[in-house]
Amino acid sequence: MQQTNLFGEIENGQSISLPDADLRYFSQYYQSDEADQLFEYLKAGTPWRQDSIRIAGIERQQPRLSAWYGDSDAEYTYSGLHLVPLPWSQQLLAIKSALETTCACHFNSVLLNYYRDQQDSMGWHSDDEAELGAMPVIASLTFGADREFALKHKTRKELRYKIRLKHGSLLIMQGTTQAHWLHAIAKEKDAVGPRINLTFRRIFGSRSPAK
Numbered sequence: 001m002q003q004t005n006l007f008g009e010i011e012n013g014q015s016i017s018l019p020d021a022d023l024r025y026f027s028q029y030y031q032s033d034e035a036d037q038l039f040e041y042l043k044a045g046t047p048w049r050q051d052s053i054r055i056a057g058i059e060r061q062q063p064r065l066s067a068w069y070g071d072s073d074a075e076y077t078y079s080g081l082h083l084v085p086l087p088w089s090q091q092l093l094a095i096k097s098a099l100e101t102t103c104a105c106h107f108n109s110v111l112l113n114y115y116r117d118q119q120d121s122m123g124w125h126s127d128d129e130a131e132l133g134a135m136p137v138i139a140s141l142t143f144g145a146d147r148e149f150a151l152k153h154k155t156r157k158e159l160r161y162k163i164r165l166k167h168g169s170l171l172i173m174q175g176t177t178q179a180h181w182l183h184a185i186a187k188e189k190d191a192v193g194p195r196i197n198l199t200f201r202r203i204f205g206s207r208s209p210a211k
């Protein structure tokens with residue numbers, strides 16, 4: 001993790017100012033050698049699955065691999081897919097603890113997504129499921145290839161934003177971001193190497209409160 005200054009802030013955090021959103025970006029939350037190690041560890045050490053989800057009654061394989069870790073009671077359902085968490089690894093717990101200090105908040109689960117190449121993607125969505133509460137804090141870490149993270153406002157169609165999330169970067173989405181904005185990772189035309197993204201979340205309504 002980056003050095004903190006006297007005020008406990010990470011030097012290179014920057015706010016992305018968009019209406020109705022609260023976004024902070026740390027382009028080098030992990031320095032490249034540590035980010036390289038985490039990428040290799042996560043790629044090789046995660047039991048990746050390709051789940052199917054049901055959209056408008058049609059069953060489709062997700063265009064990426066994923067895995068869900070968390071406290072044993074942090075179950076999560078979206079698009080008809082019910083996810084039961086894998087138990088935390090030491091590495092994921094260490095990352096979680098660093099992020100909790102940075103965000104001054106608690107997480108009880110993490111969704112890992114593995115985009116194998118330029119053909120893998122994630123469609124437009126908001127992370128606004130009821131289990132995440134009204135104004136979720138979502139901490140999104142990226143390892144591996146740069147991919148474009150696109151945002152569009154739900155009602156003000158002229159408002160769009162794109163950022164290439166870098167290896168070792170952290171994007172924090174909080175406040176009203178999920179209520180007002182959609183986000184996506186589009187397929188790309190040119191060849192792109194593998195990318196792993198981790199979104200740390202806090203699921204409410206689990207059988208016991210998050211520690």
Ligand SMILES: O=C(O)CCC(=O)C(=O)O
Pocket residue numbers: 111113122127140149165183184185197199
């Ligand atoms: O891969 C990313 O950067 C986005 C992942 C995402 O939006 C999600 O897991 O909900």
Ligand SMILES: [Fe+2]
Pocket residue numbers: 125126127183
């Ligand atoms: Fe998302």
